[in-house]
Amino acid sequence: xxxxxxxxxxxxxxxxxGEVCPHCEAKLFPPRDICPDCGGEAKQLYTFSGRGEVYxxxxxxxxxxxxxxxxxxxxxxxxLEEGPLVTAQLTDLGEQDVEIGTPVEMVTRRLRxxxxxxxxxxxxxxxxxxxxxxxxx
Amino acid sequence: xxxxxxxxxxxxxxIVGYGAYVPRYRLxxxxxxxxxxxxVGGLPVKEKAVAGIDEDVATMSIEAARNAxxxxxxDPDQLRAVWVGSESHPYAVKPTSTxxxxxxxxxxxxxxxxxxxxxxxxxxxxxxxxxFVGSGMAPYAMAIGxxxxxxxxxxxxxxTAAAGGAAYLLxxxxxxxxxxxxxxxxxxxxxxxxRRAYQKYPEHGQRFTGEPAYFAHITQAAKELMTAMGxxxxxxxxxxxxxxxxxxxxxxxxxxxxxxxxxxPGLLVPLIGNTYAGAAIIxxxxxxxxxxxxxxxxxxxFGSGAGSDAFDIEITGAVDERRDxxxxxQDYIARRTExxxxxxxxxxxxxxxx
Numbered sequence: 439x440x441x442x443x444x445x446x447x448x449x450x451x452x453x454x455x456g457e458v459c460p461h462c463e464a465k466l467f468p469p470r471d472i473c474p475d476c477g478g479e480a481k482q483l484y485t486f487s488g489r490g491e492v493y494x495x496x497x498x499x500x501x502x503x504x505x506x507x508x509x510x511x512x513x514x515x516x517x518l519e520e521g522p523l524v525t526a527q528l529t530d531l532g533e534q535d536v537e538i539g540t541p542v543e544m545v546t547r548r549l550r551x552x553x554x555x556x557x558x559x560x561x562x563x564x565x566x567x568x569x570x571x572x573x574x575x
Numbered sequence: 576x577x578x579x580x581x582x583x584x585x586x587x588x589x590i591v592g593y594g595a596y597v598p599r600y601r602l603x604x605x606x607x608x609x610x611x612x613x614x615v616g617g618l619p620v621k622e623k624a625v626a627g628i629d630e631d632v633a634t635m636s637i638e639a640a641r642n643a644x645x646x647x648x649x650d651p652d653q654l655r656a657v658w659v660g661s662e663s664h665p666y667a668v669k670p671t672s673t674x675x676x677x678x679x680x681x682x683x684x685x686x687x688x689x690x691x692x693x694x695x696x697x698x699x700x701x702x703x704x705x706x707f708v709g710s711g712m713a714p715y716a717m718a719i720g721x722x723x724x725x726x727x728x729x730x731x732x733x734x735t736a737a738a739g740g741a742a743y744l745l746x747x748x749x750x751x752x753x754x755x756x757x758x759x760x761x762x763x764x765x766x767x768x769x770r771r772a773y774q775k776y777p778e779h780g781q782r783f784t785g786e787p788a789y790f791a792h793i794t795q796a797a798k799e800l801m802t803a804m805g806x807x808x809x810x811x812x813x814x815x816x817x818x819x820x821x822x823x824x825x826x827x828x829x830x831x832x833x834x835x836x837x838x839x840p841g842l843l844v845p846l847i848g849n850t851y852a853g854a855a856i857i858x859x860x861x862x863x864x865x866x867x868x869x870x871x872x873x874x875x876x877f878g879s880g881a882g883s884d885a886f887d888i889e890i891t892g893a894v895d896e897r898r899d900x901x902x903x904x905q906d907y908i909a910r911r912t913e914x915x916x917x918x919x920x921x922x923x924x925x926x927x928x929x
Contacts, residue, residue, distance in 0.1 A: 530627060
């Protein structure tokens with residue numbers, strides 16, 4: 439059971455809240471309070487747009503404990519528009535192929551159950567191929 | 576009837592933003608028939624929307640609420656209520672609404688609650704939100720109707736019980752893309768459908784489903800509202816009714832004097848199935864996607880047990896500028912991957928794993 443960790447991480451997991459460096463304006467995800475670019479203190483919260491593209495990807499057939507229900511699933515390194523690389527599951531792929539450069543967007547999904555069917559539900563970010571807007575006027 | 580029966584707030588209220596959500600997967604009704612009836616018999620819909628393995632009412636509500644916020648001009652911390660109506664809340668005890676409020680950035684200065692009234696939990700939350708905003712208690716309130724409906728394998732409901740819904744951000748009429756002129760609620764104790772505690776699937780009360788439940792409540796609510804408003808079916812460009820199958824809303828519309836041109840734009844059930852607490856209001860979101868300023872819409876929900884909420888809605892000039900800010904209802908419907916009964920069984924947890 440990791441309830442304190444789920445609770446502590448909810449902002450970054452639910453809505454991609456990271457940080458922006460007040461000195462060099464680098465956007466940080468996950469939040470780490472010290473800017474890796476300039477070494478300055480960076481505690482100002484910043485909500486990412488959730489848009490990015492696939493930098494690299496692989497399919498997991500032998501899932502780690504807690505994720506067996508979802509296997510097989512695709513994991514990607516997503517390059518966010520604002521700069522950082524994020525590791526996340528891809529979802530809603532249907533029959534769509536994933537390629538390096540595929541534009542994706544963040545969605546909040548159920549990641550897993552903490553423990554068995556009595557445990558808390560853990561929600562967090564995944565990415566899906568950007569929804570096609572066919573009916574734009 | 577006098578207009579004293581109408582539910583009308585002190586200050587006029589309207590829809591400031593709205594958003595729909597339909598998951599990607601579709602189970603054709605003929606696939607359900609292939610498993611259970613050898614393909615024999617009529618089908619109530621073409622196909623139904625099925626949620627993916629990582630979706631539930633919380634995640635679907637989050638996406639619809641984000642779409643509603645995108646169509647408004649407000650920040651999420653201006654919301655004073657996030658209310659989610661559903662009959663498939665992920666937890667038996669622990670609110671869906673706090674998860675949604677957290678994910679959209681509405682916490683902590685906010686009222687949060689989960690609503691339940693079978694298929695009209697969404698409009699129930701909307702009526703309450705009208706009161707919340709119209710009384711001056713709050714500037715903005717979010718009301719969501721969303722479901723991943725349950726149907727017993729092989730039961731008539733399995734053909735239609737679907738996933739989807741919509742979110743409505745309510746605020747002052749002058750900021751709205753559609754003004755809610757008035758609502759009216761018609762409720763009786765009718766045993767047409769229920770699910771007892773700890774039961775996985777609902778039961779339906781034989782012949783109660785049609786005449787004494789759906790048709791009686793929908794038509795009474797619509798008639799009373801129109802009488803009090805001094806309107807007839809001709810005054811509305813569109814009419815949207817709760818849609819458990821394709822036939823019921825079409826027949827109810829006919830009984831009330833509406834033509835198929837008025838009903839079809841909001842009749843989504845043939846392509847996405849019955850989204851329960853989301854069904855009537857996702858029909859409304861499809862209409863808001865195409866309606867013109869000045870158009871009037873009649874919306875009537877139905878929830879088993881039983882009751883109907885009827886809304887008289889009028890589109891304002893703000894709709895044109897705001898509706899393209901988020902995906903349209905038909906965008907979600909067009910995103911479609913067909914699945915078979917086996918995949919559906921896996922996605923919806925119908926396989927015994929231990």
